[in-house]
Amino acid sequence: MKYLHPIRRVDPSSLVGQVYTQIRHDFGVVSDPFKLHAPIPELLAGLWAIVRETTLVGQVPWALKEAVAAAVSQTNACPYCVEIHASAARLPSPSSLADLLKQGRTQDISDPAVRSIVTWALSSSQASTIKTLPASFSAPEAAELLGVVVTYHYINRLVNVFLPESLLPSLVRGGWLGKQVWKQVGHKLAQGRNEHKPAGTSLRLLPEAELPAELSWAAASPTISHAFAGWAARLEEKGAEILSPQVRLVVNEQLARWSGGVPALGRGWVEKVIADLKGADKGAGRLALLVALASFQIDERVIEDFHASYPTDAQLVGAAAWASGAAARRVASFLAPALASLPLSHPS
Known part of the structure; x- marks a missing residue:
């Protein structure tokens, strides 16, 4: 894990300890995307809630939801994230789902249900390309799928900042050994996934909150609604604690004009946007904008500039998480057309 100090001892009675206990019980292992949130326990609880209540429980087959996560990550x-979630989807094909996604060969996915859901998920990151859901899902099932999309738009940005490109060394990633390892990873992740898990057990770790308008589709499921409302509320609280109103305004204004996709190459656009910010706000604004819109461009210099005024891991995680959440919520605002084919798009 980059830029963060490992937390080696966790009190089981603390909020981090309680979340970790639930993760081990339901998910099997506390993976690095969860661990990087540990400096701010409330955000860890929020992440766990949106992951659990969309990906691990519900009516949509979990392998389809893993395929959505892989496509969004691409x-x-x-x-x-592409490698891990493509492995979990366990596509029966001579080529792995990860390879098909990376090579743009989604037409070669033999399973029509997987092919249609992957095609839909790939369209979800831009307002101009979003497609309707490819089958007659119910509104609660749509909430699961849209929840997975928003969850991984949030997770991907943070993974790009804090984690390496792969769990595997570069020497074995593309070869026979790498394929065998990912096959075993997929098998391990699949264990226990078909066992029934009751919805809502993560919610006691989150506050009740109002669901933001762009997440209104989540209201079709009380548990998903509670999870996303609590997650969004915690992010806003931490963002306000760490970042100035000026920084948050600049990021939100930029996101309001963003319709998806990646900004121009280089960072000239960032420097123009933050030109009027002063002092500590300049480094904070640069970090937040890059997390939101070009997370793969963040390097040690960006982190060092932020740490000059915000020295703690909690400040770094909180600022990055707020920016990533703001971008994910902007993507959520693109998703209304996905519900157009449903017989019931909203709860009565």
């Missing part, structure tokens, strides 16, 4: 240039 749109965000997050190879770490």
Whole structure:
């Protein structure tokens, strides 16, 4: 893990300890995307809630949701997440789902259900390309799928900042050994996934909050609604604690004009946007904008500039998480057309 100090001892009675206990029980292992949130326990609880209540429980087959996570990760240039979630989807094919996504060969996915959901998920990152859901899902099932999309738009950005490109060394990633390792990873992740897990057990770790308008589709599921409302509320609280109103305004104004996709090459656009920010706000604004819109461009210099005024891991994680959440919520605002084919798009 880059830029963060490992937390070696966790009190089981603390909020981090309680979340870790739930993760081990339901997910099997506390993976690095969860661990990087540990400096701010409330954000760890929020992440766990949106992951659990969309990906691990519900009516949509978990392998389809893993395929959605892999496709979204491909749109965000997050190879770490593409490999893991493509392996979990366990596509029966001579080529792995990860390879098909990276090579743009989605037409070669033999399973029509997987092919249609992957095609839909790939369209979800830009307002101009979003497609309707490819089958007659119910509104609660749509909430699961849209929840997975938003969850991984959030996770991908943070993984790009804090984690390496892959769990595997570069020497074995593309070869026979790498394929065998990912096959075993997929098998391990699949264990226990078909066992029934009750919805809502993560929610006691989150506050009740109002669901933001761009997440209104989540209201079709009370558990998903509670999870996303609590997650969004915690992010806003931490963003306000760490970042100035000026920085948050600049980021939100830029996101309001963003319709998806990646900004121009280089960072000239960032420097123009933050030109009027002063002092500590300049480094904070640079970090937040890059996390939101080009997370793969963040390097040690960006982190050092931020740390000059914000020295702690909690400040770094909180600022990055707020910016990533703001971008994910902007993507959520693109998703209304996805519901157009449903017989019931909203709860009555």
